[in-house]
Amino acid sequence: MAEAQKVKFELEYPVKCSKPLLFQYLSTPNGLAEWFCDDVNNKGDNFTFIWGDTEQKAKMIGKRPEQYVRFRWEEDEQAGNKYFFEFRLVEDEITNDLSLWVIDFAYEDELEESKKLWNSQIGDLLHLLGSN
Template sequence: MSTKIKYEMEFPIQASPSLLYQYISTPSGLSEWYADNVNSRGEIFTFIWEGSEEQAKLVSKKSGERIKLRWLEDEEEGDPYFFELRIQVDEITKDVSLMITDFAEDEDEVNEGKMLWENMISDLKHVLGSV
């Protein structure tokens, strides 16, 4: 079993939590910004990017709040790693943020992962019209 580095990111997003949840939890929503195409069958989500394909298993989700997925290769190796997209609403200001939790092999990959998430969240903001 490999040891990965956990990292977390927060992105303020100007959208209602219910709308944002559609974009982080459904294949049609995810295919707007996360991958070129996304399909799901039961708990298995298939993500397609320019000819490559990765599958992830739905670990848990809470309607309107969060979704947690584990890549099947980690699942098969018994690794506990996952990625989670969680909506956080500030109780006072009502500002909405998307919290990302992910894992990487090393520090270089953490930086790459963060850049990738920043690009994808930028795409998500464009789709939501909250730029």
Template sequence: MSTKVKYEMEFPIQVSPSLLYQYISTPSGLSEWFADNVNSRGEVFTFIWEGSEEKAKLLSKKSGERIKLRWLADEEEGESYFFEMRIQVDEITKDVSLMITDYAEDDEDEIKEGKMLWDNMVSDLKHVVGSV
């Protein structure tokens, strides 16, 4: 078993924080950019991509600000990895950014692939909210 390393990314996005929060915290919002379909039952979110399915447990969320999830596969293995989507608003300029925290295998290609995946997904998100 290899260890994973944490990485963080920042994506400036021109949208109101309250609207952005709907897209990162609700099954219907996440279905528009993160996965083909998303369902939730209690604290468990089910993400569906082209026939494959992954479940994630909601670890925490703060209304209008952030959501933090852990893949159930990691949880079953006793891992404490998570991914978090957090909205950051610059106090002076009021610019909005989506901050991503995630983990990837401790390998340059894996980290690069993870970042590329987030780039593509956030690009889809920007199209959905009209921030291109």
């Protein structure tokens, strides 16, 4: 039996703050520790996200300042999977409205739960930014 494949999903959140400020919260250990998890350690492109007694390692596999940052979980890296999660900043050329896109992958039976988790996490970020 073939291993179940994860499906890609994208979520969009309007944000009312500057791109440089938002990017700091998405791409730096201190910024991520403010809303994504309890603490973050990093060495170069290797990040360890800490939630209570749980640690999860990821590698930053792509980054363009004020545009996007992409991570791959260590277990996906080791399994040779191409899954990732990404924070992408998109600015409307006409209105200059800023949106944060979260791009992630989840198994079909975990899709709604994953979306709810991101909604909660990004809700914390927007609250922190005073953008909700």
